[in-house]
């Protein structure tokens with residue numbers, strides 16, 4: 303939609319093909335229904351790509367300020383909360399509405415329920431004169447009717463999204479279209495997604511939320527780390543810090559780190575290891591002098607009860623044992639588990655649960671206006687490209703940035719001017 307609006311504003315006649323019966327379904331699910339559409343702290347450090355330099359160049363042309371100006375021009379009121387941008391109404395539908403209304407005002411044609419299956423350069427003798435776009439509507443696809451409509455265009459922008467959240471329409475078909483045109487698609491994997499762990503005891507601690515530090519170890523080496531609200535689930539770990547780590551974890555698993563990846567969790571991230579050991583020793587000293595202090599009583603209130611119960615079990619301690627009778631080492635093991643609790647990562651949840659994907663159409667094969675270097679008139683925008691960002695508005699920012707740049711540039715190839723360009 304951003305690409306279409308940018309192109310139409312430049313005077314191009316634009317058609318959007320949408321396989322759903324409405325536009326922008328995914329936007330409604332963003333930011334827990336509030337749509338975190340950008341971030342005041344925009345930095346290249348918040349992105350992954352096979353060509354970060356080009357991502358940076360694009361963001362410098364159309365970044366946070368340009369996004370705010372773009373949406374305000376469309377009529378959206380934006381508010382900022384700790385740097386995160388949302389519509390003032392905190393309704394994702396508002397973002398979709400202003401985009402939809404601009405699409406209408408600009409006279410952009412939308413062909414609903416129609417999936418693009420094939421694109422090809424149109425030849426007139428030796429000359430390449432445009433694009434054939436072949437699409438089938440839902441009815442004919444269901445009936446397996448191979449008759450599909452063809453139309454001709456001066457430029458094509460592929461903005462099909464990734465494979466994440468396929469219920470919203472993005473089924474990875476953009477990658478197929480890019481491959482048809484000879485472009486490289488780097489390995490695509492789910493990201494901003496929950497991680498699955500091997501340990502059976504996950505079920506016993508499911509439901510706990512805690513502020514925690516998480517280090518990902520590949521063998522003995524720390525490869526990445528995050529801090530934030532961790533959620534323990536039946537299958538493993540979730541929450542924003544886990545989402546942030548998940549893309550890199552999936553890449554490592556794909557590269558063969560299976561069986562070697564460990565999430566080391568620190569449930570007391572504000573206390574250093576040395577301080578914690580010292581505190582543990584002091585507390586044990588005091589408790590040992592106490593005749594009737596049970597292990598359960600001694601550890602009560604330190605962490606969530608379900609976690610403590612597990613840690614006591616892991617340290618081989620009985621809840622009703624007397625602290626004075628238990629070896630110091632066993633008690634210290636429980637203190638250690640609070641700061642170094644390990645879970646073995648075996649994978650992630652599927653594309654169905656992922657917010658985005660890592661990988662995609664190589665950024666090494668497109669120009670600063672997101673046009674394929676090898677195929678004139680073919681542009682890309684959004685998540686179909688090998689660009690993914692952290693949680694915090696960075697992925698939608700990339701969608702707006704790339705859409706705007708691709709749309710504006712593609713319009714330059716379009717000799718037919720759109721008479722309603724003054725609509726915004």
Ligand SMILES: Cc1cc2nc3c(=O)[nH]c(=O)nc-3n(C[C@H](O)[C@H](O)[C@H](O)COP(=O)(O)OP(=O)(O)OC[C@H]3O[C@@H](n4cnc5c(N)ncnc54)[C@H](O)[C@@H]3O)c2cc1C
Nearest residue numbers: 321332333338417418462463467471472684685695697698
């Ligand atoms: C639950 C959830 C929450 C999220 N929250 C945030 C957030 O708060 N902030 C943020 O920055 N990002 C968020 N994201 C990520 C963000 O939504 C995406 O990065 C962004 O929508 C990508 O935009 P896109 O236009 O590239 O792809 P999409 O939004 O996926 O749009 C692609 C469109 O193309 C259509 N399509 C696909 N293939 C074809 C075809 N062959 N023919 C015709 N039509 C086709 C699809 O139906 C779809 O409408 C979230 C994602 C999810 C799933």
